[in-house]
Amino acid sequence: MEFRGGESPWKFVDGERRDVNLPRGLSFHDNEGDSQPTSPRTSCASAASFPVWGMSPETPWARSPVHASSPRPLQYHCLASFHRSEGNIYSIAVTKDFLFAGSSSCRVHAWKLPDCIEMGYIKATTGEIQVVLACGKLLFTTHGDCRIRAWEMPPTENSIPKKKMTLPQRRSFFSYRKNNHQHKDCISCLAYDNREKLLFTGSWDQTVKVWKISEKRCIDSFDAHEGCVSAIVINQDDGCVFTSSSDGTIKIWRRVSRESSHILMMILKFQPSPVNALALSQSPSVSFLYSGSSDGLINFWEKETGSGRYSHGGFLQGHHFAVLCLVTIDDLLLSGSEDATIRIWKREDGKYSSHSSLVVIDGHHGPVKCLAAAMETNGSVKGLLVYSASLDQTLKVWQVKVNPAHKTNRDRSEDDNSSQKLQSAK
Secondary structure, three states: OOOOOOEEEEEEEEOOOOOOEEEOOOOOOOOHHHOOOOOOOOOOOOOOOOOOOOOOOOOOEEEOOOOOOOOOOOOEEEEEEEEEOOOOEEEEEEOOOEEEEEEOOOEEEEEEOOOOEEEEEEEEOOOOOOOEEEEOOEEEEEOOOOOEEEEEOOOOOOOOOEEEEEEOOOOOOOOOOOOOOOOOOOEEEEEEEOOOOEEEEEEOOOEEEEEEHHHOEEEEEEEOOOOOEEEEEEOOOOOOEEEEEOOOOEEEEEEOOOOOOEEEEEEEOOOOOOEEEEEEEEOOOOEEEEEEEOOOEEEEEEEOOOOOOEEEEEEEEOOOOOEEEEEEEOOEEEEEEOOOEEEEEEEEOOOOOEEEEEEEEEOOOOOEEEEEEEEEEEOOEEEEEEEEEEOOOEEEEEEEEOOHHHOOHHHHHHHHHOOOEOOOOO
């Protein structure tokens, strides 16, 4: 890829009235007035060796040194590590071609996969970016003004991302009518219903709002919890919506047939601790709901075949502090914690489903705020690419071999210490 000073498809300012294009392949300070461009840098990740990048005065991102693995056969290693000198990363999203990160610097940064080449950023003028969500050709972002932006991702690297909409839409300057569809506090989570093309937003104002993307409007808004809404996940098969909150509850909602409103179907509560994260794992035969809470536990519920209700199956114990994020992929569960570790759990389906801890990734120096993962296969060995962001201001890319036959004695010992403790939900 060559950069010849053309217009950047990635580096532009999100203004409500105008966009400012910047030269492609250049990096800038957060202080726009004193920005000085540098030549583009290729950030190719290699499993064998990595260049050590120092902190450049011209770019907010710097590639951190990747330390050599110890002689024993590890189940994981770090492919790349990026560090920001200012601000924290709050959310990440991964597509087939790009990695996106929303941060407190009011920017959404983008990297080209699989080589983690920094493409640039979307600059917002409306506060820090709390959540990013990639769905098909759209990238949704939440902003400090309690609004959502939707961006059309470019079909090619030389295309310019376009802002498709702002939700709710801004009213005319001369309109004094109050906008009741706007959240009153920070938007903390997003989820997208692929079948109905609906966007769900949860907020610290304790409400959930539903947006019909094709019409650019809010079609439903309801008081979901007695505390801040922390997470939303959607069962793409039946449309059930799961929400969690700092009030310690998980609620299951269903859309009323042929209507826009949602009704409460079930309340799940097993631990009094605030719930920070949700994840749904499904296969043709089973469906599991996972929740991560501030007491360090991961509770799980299994969907009953006949009634469709979710019954508590137990909890996973291993993290020493709050579980902040969860991701599922196939029969694997990834959890990030305030204890600065990432754990990968494997589910064994059967008459009585069980879970085992495969590996503990220890590389961050602060709470792991967000995770994303993609499966890869190399011959008979199944592996993962794991993307993690921490409040230590780093973004890391990990390659993990998920093969229980290759466990070391240390890994088995860690598995025993963090084994599942089952409790029947009676």
